[in-house]
Amino acid sequence: MTKVAELPILECRRIGQRYRVRGGHQVIFDGLDVTIAGHQFISLVGASGCGKSTLLRLVLGSERPWKGTLRSNGEPITHPDRTRGIVFQKYSLFPHRTVLENVMFGLELSTTYLVQKWLTWPWYRSRHHRRFRDEAMAQLRQVKLDDHADKYPHQLSGGMQQRAAIAQALIMKPRILLMDEPFGALDADTRESLQRAIVRAFHDQQTTVLFVTHDLEEALYVGNRLLVLAKDPARPAAGSRIVIDQEIAQSAPLQAKETQELLAHVRRVGFAAPTSGPELDAVDQAWL
Amino acid sequence: MTRDRRFRAIIGSPIAPASRVLLGVIGVALVLAVYEYYVHAHVQGGGNPRFSPGCGQLWTAFGELTDVDPRTGAVPFWSDTRVSLGILAKGLGLGIALSTALGLAMGVLSTIHAMCSPVVTAIAKIPPTAMIALFMVVFGVTGDTFKVALIVFGISPTLAIGIGLVARAVPKNTIVKAYSLGASTLDVVVKAIIPQIIPQVIEMIRLAVGPAWIYLIAAEYINSSEGIGHGIVLSQRMVRIDHILVYVIWLAVLGTVIDFGFHLVSRLVAPWSSTRKDD
Numbered sequence: 001m002t003k004v005a006e007l008p009i010l011e012c013r014r015i016g017q018r019y020r021v022r023g024g025h026q027v028i029f030d031g032l033d034v035t036i037a038g039h040q041f042i043s044l045v046g047a048s049g050c051g052k053s054t055l056l057r058l059v060l061g062s063e064r065p066w067k068g069t070l071r072s073n074g075e076p077i078t079h080p081d082r083t084r085g086i087v088f089q090k091y092s093l094f095p096h097r098t099v100l101e102n103v104m105f106g107l108e109l110s111t112t113y114l115v116q117k118w119l120t121w122p123w124y125r126s127r128h129h130r131r132f133r134d135e136a137m138a139q140l141r142q143v144k145l146d147d148h149a150d151k152y153p154h155q156l157s158g159g160m161q162q163r164a165a166i167a168q169a170l171i172m173k174p175r176i177l178l179m180d181e182p183f184g185a186l187d188a189d190t191r192e193s194l195q196r197a198i199v200r201a202f203h204d205q206q207t208t209v210l211f212v213t214h215d216l217e218e219a220l221y222v223g224n225r226l227l228v229l230a231k232d233p234a235r236p237a238a239g240s241r242i243v244i245d246q247e248i249a250q251s252a253p254l255q256a257k258e259t260q261e262l263l264a265h266v267r268r269v270g271f272a273a274p275t276s277g278p279e280l281d282a283v284d285q286a287w288l
Numbered sequence: 289m290t291r292d293r294r295f296r297a298i299i300g301s302p303i304a305p306a307s308r309v310l311l312g313v314i315g316v317a318l319v320l321a322v323y324e325y326y327v328h329a330h331v332q333g334g335g336n337p338r339f340s341p342g343c344g345q346l347w348t349a350f351g352e353l354t355d356v357d358p359r360t361g362a363v364p365f366w367s368d369t370r371v372s373l374g375i376l377a378k379g380l381g382l383g384i385a386l387s388t389a390l391g392l393a394m395g396v397l398s399t400i401h402a403m404c405s406p407v408v409t410a411i412a413k414i415p416p417t418a419m420i421a422l423f424m425v426v427f428g429v430t431g432d433t434f435k436v437a438l439i440v441f442g443i444s445p446t447l448a449i450g451i452g453l454v455a456r457a458v459p460k461n462t463i464v465k466a467y468s469l470g471a472s473t474l475d476v477v478v479k480a481i482i483p484q485i486i487p488q489v490i491e492m493i494r495l496a497v498g499p500a501w502i503y504l505i506a507a508e509y510i511n512s513s514e515g516i517g518h519g520i521v522l523s524q525r526m527v528r529i530d531h532i533l534v535y536v537i538w539l540a541v542l543g544t545v546i547d548f549g550f551h552l553v554s555r556l557v558a559p560w561s562s563t564r565k566d567d
Contacts, residue, residue, distance in 0.1 A: 062464045082470030091461035096483040096560050105479070106469030152560045172469055 007074040009175050009208050010036040010059060015068030016239070017054050027239040028054050030067065034227070034242070036176065041202050041209045041250060043223030045216055047271050050229045050240045052212045056180050059210065060086055072175060082106065085169030085177045089184045092165035093153040099164045100149040103136040106172040139171045140164075142204065143197060159190035163197065170201060176208045183218070195222050199251060216266055220259060224250040228270035243269050341530035346537070349530035353519075364519065369538070371514040375432050376497075376504050379439025383500070384493055386440065387447035394448065395455020396477055405452070408445050416442035416503055420510055435507040442503040443496040450492045454485045487554055487561035494550040501543065 016030035028051035036042060046052045057063040058070060061077045061084070070077040072084065080086070093102050108128075140146045143163040153161055162182055169177055179198075183191040199222055202209055213219050219226060228244035244266060252259045303311075320343060330340040341349065353365040390408070394401040419441055420434075427434040458481050466480040508517020516535055523531035554561070 060464065060468065062460075062467075080464050080467035082468065084468060086465060086468045088461045088465070091459035092465055094462055094466075094480060094484065096486075096558065098560075105466070109470045109472075109475055109479075154560075168465075168469070174468075 008035050008037040011071045013069050015065045018066050029239040040225050041223045042225045043219035044212045044227045045219040046229035048214055052229050056178055056212050082172050083175045085174035087165045087169050087179045087182045089181045098150050100136055103168045104132045107132040139167045143167045158186050179211045230270040233272050339529050345530050349534050368516050368519045372516040375435050379436045380500055383440040383443040387444040391448040391451025394452035412445035438503045438507050439500045443500050447496050454488045487558040490554040
């Protein structure tokens with residue numbers, strides 16, 4: 001079967017990133033390759049400080065890599081744009097807009113040119129506003145937030161804020177939805193219901209998701225592909241590498257034997273305590 | 289025996305609206321009572337009532353001040369107020385326009401911030417009253433221009449720095465988020481940054497009204513033929529303490545009304561911020 005190869009949603013080639021620290025540079029990673037194609041839910045997991053959020057920022061485009069290239073559908077990634085949605089742990093919503101207005105934000109930006117909009121403002125409003133509103137309400141219904149559409153973000157609980165942020169990102173139908181520890185600040189019950197919600201949205205809306213978390217059980221539950229980023233215990237100064245990249249069963253019960261085995265495997269490979277050596281000491285001192 | 293704990297003072301406990309109004313009235317009454325007592329004691333001790341007018345005398349003085357001037361057919365008190373408020377509005381308007389533009393530019397563009405921040409900070413350190421002499425030479429001794437200039441010079445640098453700080457403090461996440469929803473850089477400024485900082489900007493403007501009054505009254509003391517500051521100087525020359533006090537109370541009333549006006553504007557423009565407690 002010959003078919004023109006579809007361009008991958010995300011193609012990171014030999015990318016590296018480092019940050020300036022006192023007395024030199026801290027290499028976060030160097031020479032990572034990641035390719036994402038098709039409808040996948042990638043869980044990116046790793047111990048804290050392994051660079052998973054850095055990788056996410058590079059993919060988003062809010063940070064430029066030190067080495068290597070990132071492409072999305074063949075186009076180089078230079079800055080955040082509407083093809084890649086993002087949900088942060090905090091401050092994803094605009095405090096001056098109601099939940100509904102937050103979800104409508106992207107729609108309002110996308111359709112018209114500024115001059116046309118200003119010239120025909122009342123007409124423009126009546127014509128488009130209603131359509132945006134209906135679309136946003138439908139999206140809010142999907143995350144079960146339609147009852148709170150007219151509230152401001154600060155009037156919502158943390159879980160509802162994250163639901164709104166997800167709706168706000170999903171309504172733009174991004175090629176890939178990036179999530180940076182989105183449920184990290186929530187209590188256990190809320191987190192579970194949001195995990196189910198995001199998996200449902202993944203299936204309903206055919207969105208590709210890159211989900212960053214440090215919670216291994218969460219990663220195994222939501223994802224259907226697992227990426228584990230970890231430092232080489234013997235050479236921590238060289239930065240992190242991808243130690244596991246494999247497809248996994250999505251929403252597998254935690255108690256299942258396979259899940260437990262995978263859990264143990266990932267813990268062993270990805271979360272091993274680094275052996276202390278001269279190199280590590282140098283890095284630790286550099287961080288201080 | 290257990291003590292009745294209903295009246296324990298708890299920090300941060302709420303208060304009924306009715307009680308709040310009542311307590312406010314009691315506060316004003318208390319100040320008036322203390323003042324009346326002082327006047328009474330002063331006069332009883334052989335003091336000159338000219339120097340300690342009671343509340344009744346102040347009311348009479350207010351009547352005198354608001355009498356129609358037979359020569360001009362106008363009421364100097366009201367025309368003074370109008371002139372002073374006019375200059376204040378001009379100074380505030382110009383100062384706010386200037387500092388909002390500069391502050392936003394400094395808050396949004398790192399290059400502008402790097403270039404302007406040291407200069408503006410240094411200018412803000414100049415006591416504005418030190419500029420009166422210069423402004424009178426440059427903008428003319430007569431007329432209002434030098435007073436407007438003094439207000440603008442006095443409030444703009446601090447206001448610009450403040451607005452810049454607030455704009456820079458907008459969470460970076462919301463900016464990145466706006467870009468990820470398809471916003472252009474102009475969209476980010478106009479739709480994500482400015483609306484978020486409006487309540488804080490209004491609050492800073494509200495606080496800048498106080499200094500603006502200082503510079504206005506100072507300028508009117510130095511040189512003017514009209515205005516509240518001029519009225520106070522005239523009263524001083526005629527040793528009319530009661531007139532001075534009426535002007536002072538009038539300034540307090542005007543200041544309070546303006547303050548309240550800004551609260552209303554803030555609530556109208558940014559209804560989301562009034563119910564917000566914290567981040």
